[in-house]
Amino acid sequence: xxxxxxxxxxxxxxxxxxxxxxxxxxxxxxxxxxxxxxxxxxxxxxxxxxxxxxxxxxxxxxxxxxxxxxxxxxxxxxxxxxxxxxxxxxxxxxxxxxxxxxxxxxxxxxxxxxxxxxxxxxxxxxxxxxxxxxxxxxxxxxxxxxxxxxxxxxxxxxxxxxxxxxxxxxxxxxxxxxxxxxxxxxxxxxxxxxxxxxxxxxxxxxxxxxxxxxxxxxxxxxxxxxxxxxxxxxxxxxxxxxxxxxxxxxxxxxxxxxxxxxxxxxxxxxxxxxxxxxxxxxxxxxxxxxxxxxxxxxxxxxxxxxxxxxxxxxxxx
Amino acid sequence: xxxxxxxxxxxxxxxxxxxxxxxxxxxxxxxxxxxxxxxxxxxxxxxxxxxxxxxxxxxxxxxxxxxxxxxxxxxxxxxxxxxxxxxxxxxxxxxxxxxxxxxxxxxxxxxxxxxxxxxxxxxxxxxxxxxxxxxxxxxxxxxxxxxxxxxxxxxxxxxxxxxxxxxxxxxxxxxxxxxxxxxxxxxxxxxxxxxxxxxxxxxxxxxxxxxxxxxxxxxxxxxxxxxxxxxxxxxxxx
Ligand SMILES: Nc1ncnc2c1ncn2[C@@H]1O[C@H](COP(=O)(O)OP(=O)(O)OP(=O)(O)O)[C@@H](O)[C@H]1O
Ligand SMILES: [Mg+2]
Numbered sequence: 001x002x003x004x005x006x007x008x009x010x011x012x013x014x015x016x017x018x019x020x021x022x023x024x025x026x027x028x029x030x031x032x033x034x035x036x037x038x039x040x041x042x043x044x045x046x047x048x049x050x051x052x053x054x055x056x057x058x059x060x061x062x063x064x065x066x067x068x069x070x071x072x073x074x075x076x077x078x079x080x081x082x083x084x085x086x087x088x089x090x091x092x093x094x095x096x097x098x099x100x101x102x103x104x105x106x107x108x109x110x111x112x113x114x115x116x117x118x119x120x121x122x123x124x125x126x127x128x129x130x131x132x133x134x135x136x137x138x139x140x141x142x143x144x145x146x147x148x149x150x151x152x153x154x155x156x157x158x159x160x161x162x163x164x165x166x167x168x169x170x171x172x173x174x175x176x177x178x179x180x181x182x183x184x185x186x187x188x189x190x191x192x193x194x195x196x197x198x199x200x201x202x203x204x205x206x207x208x209x210x211x212x213x214x215x216x217x218x219x220x221x222x223x224x225x226x227x228x229x230x231x232x233x234x235x236x237x238x239x240x241x242x243x244x245x246x247x248x249x250x251x252x253x254x255x256x257x258x259x260x261x262x263x264x265x266x267x268x269x270x271x272x273x274x275x276x277x278x279x280x281x282x283x284x285x286x287x288x289x290x291x292x293x294x295x296x297x298x299x300x301x302x303x304x305x306x307x308x309x310x311x312x313x314x315x316x317x
Numbered sequence: 318x319x320x321x322x323x324x325x326x327x328x329x330x331x332x333x334x335x336x337x338x339x340x341x342x343x344x345x346x347x348x349x350x351x352x353x354x355x356x357x358x359x360x361x362x363x364x365x366x367x368x369x370x371x372x373x374x375x376x377x378x379x380x381x382x383x384x385x386x387x388x389x390x391x392x393x394x395x396x397x398x399x400x401x402x403x404x405x406x407x408x409x410x411x412x413x414x415x416x417x418x419x420x421x422x423x424x425x426x427x428x429x430x431x432x433x434x435x436x437x438x439x440x441x442x443x444x445x446x447x448x449x450x451x452x453x454x455x456x457x458x459x460x461x462x463x464x465x466x467x468x469x470x471x472x473x474x475x476x477x478x479x480x481x482x483x484x485x486x487x488x489x490x491x492x493x494x495x496x497x498x499x500x501x502x503x504x505x506x507x508x509x510x511x512x513x514x515x516x517x518x519x520x521x522x523x524x525x526x527x528x529x530x531x532x533x534x535x536x537x538x539x540x541x542x543x544x545x546x547x548x549x550x551x552x553x554x555x
Contacts, residue, residue, distance in 0.1 A: 010511035044410040054402045058553045078406040086402075092333040095327075107403045151399070 004032040005068075008053065008160055013062035014191060015048055016022050021058070022048040024213040030206075035185035037221075038193040041314050045192040045213040047087050050161050053191070054084040060171050060302035067159055080109075082138035085165055089148025093137035095145060097128060100136060101154060108155040122150040126179065126316035141168045149177065155186075159183065162192040166199065197306045207306070211314040224309045233308075234273040235286055237298035245294065249273060252284050268297060318408050324401055324413025325420075328387070345379055345425045346517050353432050368432060371489060376422075376454075380468055381482030383422055384465030385475045387414045392473035394464035397552075401475050407549045413464055422458045426451070453521035456534035460514055461486045463541035470548050489537075490514045 008030040015023040024043045030036045038046050051057040053066055055075040059270045063070070069077040073245040092100060101119045110118055122127055126146040131139055137146065145168045152160065164182070165172045181190060181203050194200060200207055201221045208218040217224055238245050242260070247285050250258045275281045289296040332338040353368045391397045400410065411440040430451075464480040472478050491497060493513015498506050510516050514537070 056398055056402050076404050078407070082402070084402045086395070086398040088395065090399050091333070092327075092396055092399075093330050099379055101321065103327050104399075106401065107320055107321075109404070130404070177457055206350065217443070 004034070005065055006030065007032050008191060009054070009063075009065040010018070010049070010192045011063040013049065013052065013064060014060045015045075015052060016056065016060060018210050020142055021213050023052070025062075026210065027062075027216050028208050028218060030191055033185070033187060034206060035181060035190040035192065035208040037200040038191055038210070038212040039195075039197070039200065039207060039310060040263055041191075042211045043212075044173070044314075045242045046210065047163055049210075050084075050193065054082055054087075054161050071292055073294065081158050083152035083155065083160045085148050085152040085160075085162045087163040089145050091136045091144055091147060091151075094135065096135050097139075098123075098130050100147065101150060103136055105154050110155055113114065118154055118156075122154050125153070126150040127176070142170060142173065145169055146173070158188050158191045160188060160192075162190065164194055166191055166196065174199075180239065196206065197310060202307060208253050209313055216313045217309070221306055225306050227309065232275055232281075232301050234275060234281060234285065234301050235298060236271045236296070237268055238271070238289060238294050239268050240292070240294035244292075245269065246271065248288060248292065249285070252288065253285075254281055254284075262302065270298075323415050323417070324405070324410060325416050328414050328417030329420055331491070332417070334385075338421070341379065342425050342428065345375065346428055349375060349429050349467065350432060353435070368429075369446070369479035370449045370456065372426075372450075372454050373457060373515060377483055377486055377490065379466070380422060380458060380461035381465045381479045381486065383418050384469050384482060385387060385478040386463055386469070387418060387466055389475045389478045392470075401549070401552075407499055407546045408542075411466070411545045411549070416543060418462050418466065419459055422462060423455060426454055426458065441443050449521045449526055452526065453518045453530075456531065457518050459516060460489070460534050462542075463538045463545075464489065467541045467545045467548070470545060472473040486514075493517075 001193060006029040008028075010029070011027050013023050013026045014021070024091065026045070026049060030035075038049070040046050048057065052059050052064055053071060055071050055078055058072055058254055065071070067081040068077045068262065069081075071078050079117060092103075095103065101122060102115065105115045123132055126149050128143070128146055129149060131143050139147065145165075149162075149165060152162065160181075162181070166177055183190065184190060185203070185205070191299065194202070204221060206219065207224055209216050209224075217227075219227070236249070246258055246260060249271055251254065254272075255273050257274045259272045261272060263270045273281065273285075282299055285299060286296065288294075349368065349371065352371050386530060396457065401407075461513030464485050465478075469475075469478040471481070490513065493510045494503040497513075499508060501509060511533070514534075517533050520527060521530050
């Protein structure tokens with residue numbers, strides 16, 4: 001993996017809109033054969049960064065190279081090699097589905113004889129068969145998203161920049177698109193932004209998190225998850241007097257924190273225990289419940305999730 | 318070159334994707350036809366004078382209507398993000414849009430050729446002013462179109478694009494008119510007379526085809542298209 005060349009290199013990138021600093025001193029690399037997940041809360045600067053990488057906006061300061069070309073100096077070369085899906089998949093409403101695929105293929109310089117077969121392939125891959133003969137304006141939100149995705153893939157680009165690619169898609173299509181991204185990601189370079197954290201765990205090799213324009217973390221999803229305390233969280237649902245249960249749980253060896261959560265039923269309570277070692281602790285919880293004669297309705301250990309890392313790094317406290 | 322053709326096709330076709338184009342052309346032909354025919358029967362002479370005299374005024378309404386959509390709608394729908402991240406040069410996009418709107422307006426003007434043919438059948442008009450008149454119409458239309466296209470890029474509201482385009486075209490048309498020249502200090506007169514879109518049209522319309530007039534129109538067109546390209550470039554720095 002390390003031997004692969006960096007296809008996207010971002011160095012000390014800055015961009016502001018008037019008073020708002022959207023991107024502050026961001027640097028990262030994406031290597032060939034890698035799928036990079038780009039996370040961050042709303043207004044973190046993800047879209048802005050992607051727009052700079054695709055030559056839609058220029059940066060105030062810093063350097064960005066895509067496929068070895070500078071996005072400011074050699075913008076046409078960059079644009080030739082990149083497939084870009086903008087945030088809300090903007091499309092020409094009066095074009096037909098095939099018409100708009102043809103329009104983009106022509107501008108992408110796909111030779112006439114290959115065009116028809118590429119378009120057919122895209123219709124198949126993005127599940128557009130049923131709407132092929134409709135006008136874009138008549139399509140539902142999810143189908144527009146699919147068309148946008150087809151447009152970004154039609155020239156078989158080496159580098160893909162996808163801004164929230166699965167937003168608006170139905171669950172079946174989400175699974176298909178994730179598989180597709182994984183498949184493409186084996187040989188090509190993909191950077192995608194998303195708010196769906198489990199998506200990152202299944203599709204991305206590496207993750208970067210940005211918050212208010214600043215890079216706050218980067219690493220594989222596992223690395224990031226283990227960084228946050230590295231521990232396990234245990235979810236317990238017990239029927240019993242709340243305060244007594246809580247202090248008893250807190251008294252168990254190895255527990256670093258206990259937090260209460262409402263359960264679905266009023267006579268039950270949920271607790272989340274944080275511990276450095278989950279294996280022995282679940283047994284301890286079970287024994288405790290048996291000893292005190294409390295009904296234990298749920299007991300599960302979970303590795304610290306990306307969600308926790310994300311909220312710890314980007315919460316607005 | 319191929320990109321310009323692709324962009325041209327898309328823009329030209331999108332005129333006909335809505336009923337606006339047909340309404341536009343019909344209204345244009347009916348208004349022009351009616352004005353010319355009443356002029357013909359009142360004056361009872363086979364002159365296209367009325368027609369070409371009215372054309373610049375008709376263009377003031379029709380041309381900004383034909384260009385208002387071109388950029389404003391892209392900005393509103395966000396499709397610039399699709400278009401400008403494709404491997405196309407800024408000037409190719411501007412030329413594609415300009416040529417599409419030029420062809421559209423030319424089509425409307427060409428359809429009105431039925432008028433001089435009718436007139437020719439009825440009387441025996443001098444072909445000079447008719448040829449000159451049409452040449453002038455195309456040049457003048459081109460100048461208005463380049464202004465309208467540029468203005469369309471300044472807003473995402475089509476109505477604003479139409480009104481500002483109309484006002485700017487009107488000002489460009491009027492600066493060379495007699496009553497404006499009359500109120501100016503005399504050393505400014507030749508400058509304004511040269512800058513006015515209208516004054517050049519009059520001389521071509523008389524059938525006097527002077528290369529200075531043609532150069533004037535081509536430079537107005539070139540200037541506004543150039544401004545448009547610069548504007549797109551500057552958007553990236555927004
Ligand atoms: N064209 C613009 N003009 C002014 N401010 C802008 C513009 N584009 C983005 N911003 C600002 O830059 C900041 C970053 O926005 P950006 O769209 O990059 O966020 P994001 O991470 O994509 O958020 P989201 O998750 O909501 O899509 C925001 O504060 C936004 O208001
Ligand atoms: Mg965004």
